[in-house]
Amino acid sequence: MASALDVVDGEVRELIRRRGLDPFTDPGPVRMLVRDVVADYSERSLTSALPPIGDAEAVVRDVLxxxxxxxxxxxxLDDPEIEEIWVNELTPLNLQISGSIVFLGPH
Known part of the structure; x- marks a missing residue:
């Protein structure tokens, strides 16, 4: 079964396509759309077999x-503490934070 994040992501992508939105040039409407889809999903999951959403704000952030x-x-990329990001393969990921190299492992 798909996770709540995957279901919401799919619904958001479909609505973006239908409405002709561009997430890069229309960030405000896309952000509002994601919040609306998460709220709708959260309500539907209370009375259906959908997986629970958990932290709604985290789902909004992840879908965005x-x-x-x-x-x-x-x-x-958004974290001001990150000085460098090294991507040599899809995994693992290494970051430089405040002069220290941090190994994050697979994603």
Whole structure:
């Protein structure tokens, strides 16, 4: 069964396509759309077999990162403490934070 994040992500992508939105040039409407889809999903999951959503704000952030950012890398790009990001393969990921190299492992 798909996770709540995956279901919401799919619904958001479909609505973005239908409405002709561009996540990069229309970030406000896309952000509002994601919040609306998460709220709707959260209500539907209370009375259905859908997986529970958990932390709704985290789902909003993750879906926005997926559709309007660089997916799981976006949080590192947004973090002012990150000095460098080394990507030699899809995994593992290494970061330089305050002069120290941090190995994050597979994503």
């Amino acid at each position: 990162d997926r559709v309007a950012g660089f997916g799981p890398f976006q949080r590192y």
